[in-house]
Amino acid sequence: MIELSPSDWVAIRLTLKLGLYTTGILLAIGTPLAWWLASGRSPLRTAVQSIVALPLVLPPTVLGFYLLLLLGPRGWIGGSLEAIGLTHLAFTFTGILIASVIYSMPFAVQPLFQAFTALGRRHVEVAASLGAGPIDRFFTVILPLTRGGFIIAATLSFAHTLGEFGAILMIGGSIPGRTKVLSVLIYDHAEAMNYTAAHQLSLLLLAFAFLVLFIVYAVNRRFDTVRP
Numbered sequence: 001m002i003e004l005s006p007s008d009w010v011a012i013r014l015t016l017k018l019g020l021y022t023t024g025i026l027l028a029i030g031t032p033l034a035w036w037l038a039s040g041r042s043p044l045r046t047a048v049q050s051i052v053a054l055p056l057v058l059p060p061t062v063l064g065f066y067l068l069l070l071l072g073p074r075g076w077i078g079g080s081l082e083a084i085g086l087t088h089l090a091f092t093f094t095g096i097l098i099a100s101v102i103y104s105m106p107f108a109v110q111p112l113f114q115a116f117t118a119l120g121r122r123h124v125e126v127a128a129s130l131g132a133g134p135i136d137r138f139f140t141v142i143l144p145l146t147r148g149g150f151i152i153a154a155t156l157s158f159a160h161t162l163g164e165f166g167a168i169l170m171i172g173g174s175i176p177g178r179t180k181v182l183s184v185l186i187y188d189h190a191e192a193m194n195y196t197a198a199h200q201l202s203l204l205l206l207a208f209a210f211l212v213l214f215i216v217y218a219v220n221r222r223f224d225t226v227r228p
Contacts, residue, residue, distance in 0.1 A: 007176060008185065008201065015181040018093070019161040022100040026108035026157045027150070029101075034112035035142075039121060053110070055103045064170025067099050071171065096172035096179050103167050107156040115149025116142075151219050159212040163205060 004012070033052070037045055055063065071078045071089040078088030089095040119142065127141045143150070165183035172179030174188055182201055189198035 004200065005197070008197070010177055011180055011182050011185040014093075014177065014179075015162055015183075018097060018100055018181060019158045021097055022104055022161040023108075023154050023158045025097075025101050026104060027154060030105065030108035030112055030153065034109045035116050037109070037113050038116035053106045056106050060103060060164065060166030061170055063103055064099060064167035067095070067102075067167070067171045071095050071098065090171060091173045091175060091179060093172075093178055096168045096181070099167040099171045100161050100164060103164055104157050104160045107160045108153045111149045111153040111156065112146070115146035119145055148219050148222070152216050155212055155215050155219075159209065162208065 033048075036042075037049060037052075068090055069075050073079060073082055073088045073090070075088070075090075078090060082088055089098065123141050123145060124137055127137045132140065162181075163183060164181075165187065168179065168181060169184055169187070172181075172184075174180045174184050180188070182205060186198050186201050186205075189195070189201070
């Protein structure tokens with residue numbers, strides 16, 4: 001039986017909060033970006049796609065390091081904030097949220113890009129010819145026909161956020177209640193040779209990872225079956 005301490009529950013709540021915030025932001029940013037990549041003709045698309053996919057091959061500690069330089073007290077953003085009387089973003093929840101959004105971006109944009117590419121332009125053009133505006137077309141045509149991509153994008157973004165470690169540790173450190181998420185807490189438990197606690201939390205993330213993959217494959221199978 002898994003027994004969690006109060007500090008474990010604090011880390012779990014913080015991790016879930018980070019996952020929900022990250023997923024919401026990524027869907028808001030990733031949807032128009034993926035649509036532009038799928039339907040636009042700009043010569044910049046290849047460069048933008050490469051930038052979006054960069055976290056897939058970039059070590060998370062590299063991203064975290066440069067974010068620490070940028071958002072810290074001597075960085076361009078962090079220093080500018082301190083110059084106007086605000087605090088820098090290193091070792092804050094906002095800092096790890098920014099890192100999480102950047103590092104999980106391909107897991108939101110890629111499924112949406114594939115869904116929009118498979119959809120094509122025909123349905124949207126027909127709706128436009130019938131007088132539907134952009135917002136109406138999105139909610140009545142695009143969203144229903146690509147909902148599988150949105151489900152996968154949200155699921156992968158949330159799950160990837162829960163398992164992220166390197167970038168968050170670099171920019172956020174290990175501050176209880178502020179930046180110590182589950183992955184960092186597992187590392188702290190292991191470093192302190194508290195293997196029982198590390199094992200229990202690792203089992204939770206392992207079970208969640210299996211559930212996420214099950215959902216993704218089930219959604220893919222379902223929409224592959226109903227797709228004409």
